Amino acid sequence: MEEPNSLLGSEPPMAETSALPMTDEDDGGLRRSITGKQLFFYTLGDVLGSGIYVLIGLVAAAVGGAFWIAFAVGVTIAAITGTAYAELVTKYPQAAGAALYVNKAFGNKVLTFLVTVCFLSASFAAAGALADGFASYFATLWEGPPALLVTLLFIIALSVVNFIGITESVVINMVMAFVEIAGLVIVLIIAIWHIAEGNAEFGTLTEFNTGDTNWALAILAGVALSFFAMTGFENTANVAEETIDPHRSFPRSLIGGMVVAGLIYVLVSMAAALTVSTKTLVEADAALLEVVKTGILPIDTGFMTTLFSVIALIAITNTTLVAVVTQPRILYGMANEDVVPGVFAKIHPTRRSPWVGLVFSGLVVCALLVVGTFAPDVEGAPLIERLSLVTVLFLLFIYSLVIIACLKLRGHDEDERTFRANTPLLFIGLLGNAAILYWSIDDDPTSLIWCAGLVAVGVVLFLVEYFFGKRTPGVDRGDPEAAQRQGEI
Amino acid sequence: MHVVVATDGSQQSLRAAKQLKSFADPAKITDISVVAVIRPLAAVAFADDLSSEERRRADLQTGGFRAAAESSVATVAAVFEGWGPKVHRRIRSGSPANEIIKAAKQLNAGLVVVASGGRGISDTVLVGSTAQRVQHYAPCPVLVVRPAPRVKKK
Numbered sequence: 159m160e161e162p163n164s165l166l167g168s169e170p171p172m173a174e175t176s177a178l179p180m181t182d183e184d185d186g187g188l189r190r191s192i193t194g195k196q197l198f199f200y201t202l203g204d205v206l207g208s209g210i211y212v213l214i215g216l217v218a219a220a221v222g223g224a225f226w227i228a229f230a231v232g233v234t235i236a237a238i239t240g241t242a243y244a245e246l247v248t249k250y251p252q253a254a255g256a257a258l259y260v261n262k263a264f265g266n267k268v269l270t271f272l273v274t275v276c277f278l279s280a281s282f283a284a285a286g287a288l289a290d291g292f293a294s295y296f297a298t299l300w301e302g303p304p305a306l307l308v309t310l311l312f313i314i315a316l317s318v319v320n321f322i323g324i325t326e327s328v329v330i331n332m333v334m335a336f337v338e339i340a341g342l343v344i345v346l347i348i349a350i351w352h353i354a355e356g357n358a359e360f361g362t363l364t365e366f367n368t369g370d371t372n373w374a375l376a377i378l379a380g381v382a383l384s385f386f387a388m389t390g391f392e393n394t395a396n397v398a399e400e401t402i403d404p405h406r407s408f409p410r411s412l413i414g415g416m417v418v419a420g421l422i423y424v425l426v427s428m429a430a431a432l433t434v435s436t437k438t439l440v441e442a443d444a445a446l447l448e449v450v451k452t453g454i455l456p457i458d459t460g461f462m463t464t465l466f467s468v469i470a471l472i473a474i475t476n477t478t479l480v481a482v483v484t485q486p487r488i489l490y491g492m493a494n495e496d497v498v499p500g501v502f503a504k505i506h507p508t509r510r511s512p513w514v515g516l517v518f519s520g521l522v523v524c525a526l527l528v529v530g531t532f533a534p535d536v537e538g539a540p541l542i543e544r545l546s547l548v549t550v551l552f553l554l555f556i557y558s559l560v561i562i563a564c565l566k567l568r569g570h571d572e573d574e575r576t577f578r579a580n581t582p583l584l585f586i587g588l589l590g591n592a593a594i595l596y597w598s599i600d601d602d603p604t605s606l607i608w609c610a611g612l613v614a615v616g617v618v619l620f621l622v623e624y625f626f627g628k629r630t631p632g633v634d635r636g637d638p639e640a641a642q643r644q645g646e647i
Numbered sequence: 648m649h650v651v652v653a654t655d656g657s658q659q660s661l662r663a664a665k666q667l668k669s670f671a672d673p674a675k676i677t678d679i680s681v682v683a684v685i686r687p688l689a690a691v692a693f694a695d696d697l698s699s700e701e702r703r704r705a706d707l708q709t710g711g712f713r714a715a716a717e718s719s720v721a722t723v724a725a726v727f728e729g730w731g732p733k734v735h736r737r738i739r740s741g742s743p744a745n746e747i748i749k750a751a752k753q754l755n756a757g758l759v760v761v762a763s764g765g766r767g768i769s770d771t772v773l774v775g776s777t778a779q780r781v782q783h784y785a786p787c788p789v790l791v792v793r794p795a796p797r798v799k800k801k
Contacts, residue, residue, distance in 0.1 A: 190740050191685075191687060191739070191740035191741040192687055192740075252711040320690060327688070327742060328687075328688065328741075331688070396687075396688075397687045397688065399685075399687070399692075399711045399712060399713055400685060400687035400692070400713075400740045483688070483689070483690045484690075486690045486691070487690045487691060490690070490691050505691060505694040505696065507657055507658070507659065507696075508657070508659075508776070510655055510656070510657070510686075510689070510691065510694055511689070511690060511691065512690055512691050512694075515690070516690065
């Protein structure tokens with residue numbers, strides 16, 4: 159409910175809607191507020207914050223100096239998945255996302271429920287991984303508090319912020335995106351400086367350091383992790399309903415945002431490989447910070463390090479916020495379909511926030527972090543790697559289904575304004591998603607235990623609703639469109 | 648005079664509309680615009696507490712939050728049916744206080760009616776409720792309808 163302009167004075171400086179001509183003189187005038195440009199920066203900010211600050215060291219560890227290839231492949235597959243989302247959004251511009259598409263395509267209640275729970279679980283795991291990334295950058299500023307405490311406080315703080323509703327300003331989102339880009343531009347400048355000084359060894363870029371694993375498999379491992387860096391774009395479907403001229407602007411902004419983010423990722427990973435030894439990247443907690451710490455730029459390193467840490471913290475916060483907003487929204491939708499207890503549809507009477515869902519989501523993420531910290535390390539994988547792999551597993555499953563849904567829904571609900579994704583590319587994307595999914599499970603079966611644990615949370619909620627909940631007469635459980643038919647009678 | 652009546656889908660906003668009707672002189676009001684604001688980046692962009700449960704679910708599934716907003720606006724607009732003034736329904740998108748103020752300016756409103764938050768701790772401690780901001784920046788008088796002393800939970 160708060161906007162930044164409350165700080166700036168009485169005249170709203172933003173042109174969110176005032177740039178539009180006043181055309182709604184008649185009854186029922188509908189105004190949408192999100193322009194294509196804002197959507198572009200929303201996508202960019204959401205995507206950029208997640209991965210590269212957090213994961214670059216892990217990807218480097220998997221592949222070696224050539225880890226930019228992993229980012230390039232991951233980004234490409236994600237962008238192809240993005241085209242499927244763009245097509246489906248132009249067909250069904252509701253704020254629903256994957257669950258709606260899968261339901262339209264397959265009409266299978268169990269599958270729809272599973273997709274929704276997977277999406278929710280992915281969001282929980284992502285928030286956990288991001289919180290851990292936040293803690294590692296935070297530690298570079300202040301080493302005092304233990305990481306677990308920082309992550310828990312971080313999640314609690316974001317839940318409170320979400321309850322109040324400060325996050326709702328499109329302008330803040332844009333500013334965040336610019337800050338994130340600025341951080342990555344700093345990395346690029348350092349690399350260019352390094353190259354200009356003639357110190358760069360380009361041989362690193364083709365170096366594979368994979369131990370005894372095959373280089374192709376090593377890249378696949380890197381891709382799975384780098385995939386986490388692209389996640390977040392699916393949340394843009396949330397604002398589809400409020401986008402101006404969605405048929406034109408949505409595909410352009412979504413895919414444009416992903417391609418730009420992908421380019422930045424590839425360049426940044428090249429820059430990191432050129433300036434810092436792979437070994438340093440692998441060992442550092444806040445890997446990208448090592449690039450700044452090299453002191454290549456003739457600016458005080460201490461200052462630059464602090465600046466960069468702050469930027470990284472802002473970037474991670476932005477993406478985590480989107481996840482924290484998404485979780486109660488999914489629960490709200492599910493409560494309205496009678497698949498989780500109705501209490502999740504409860505809205506705070508004045509703040510208009512789904513506070514029960516918010517508190518519950520916060521608790522689940524905190525529980526994940528606590529369990530992840532104290533559970534015995536199965537293969538010595540750090541918490542962040544574990545949680546990001548779990549996120550990626552869920553998302554790969556969802557992305558594959560969304561691409562299939564996109565192909566299956568061809569010829570339905572189309573008009574001349576529908577965006578059409580490139581079909582051969584979709585098949586490549588499907589294959590890519592499936593290959594990474596298969597490989598990730600094969601490589602690290604313990605992740606499945608975590609996945610099962612998270613899905614179990616959803617199943618328990620369903621059982622509670624099934625045995626104790628009140629059913630709305632005539633509304634079939636778990637069928638989003640049954641409610642619609644009910645409404646028409 | 649053009650009156651802007653804001654609704655956020657809450658029972659309190661419906662009470663505010665009824666409050667206006669209870670004392671205002673319909674002969675002096677030419678137009679009433681019922682305005683709802685969708686918050687696209689909020690966890691729940693618009694929650695409709697005014698319509699029946701079936702209606703609410705149907706809205707969420709078919710048209711999403713926009714349909715929920717339309718239902719709320721329709722319920723509030725129904726309060727003024729047959730009262731005299733011409734009733735307009737408007738749905739905007741953005742941050743509530745901003746959009747209500749913008750609507751008031753564009754419509755050259757003579758009065759804005761808003762419901763104020765509860766008396767709970769979140770509204771006294773946390774600054775910047777919508778009603779507060781509207782009062783501060785509205786271009787015209789504002790009627791803020793406070794909740795009844797004992798908040799009835801439904």
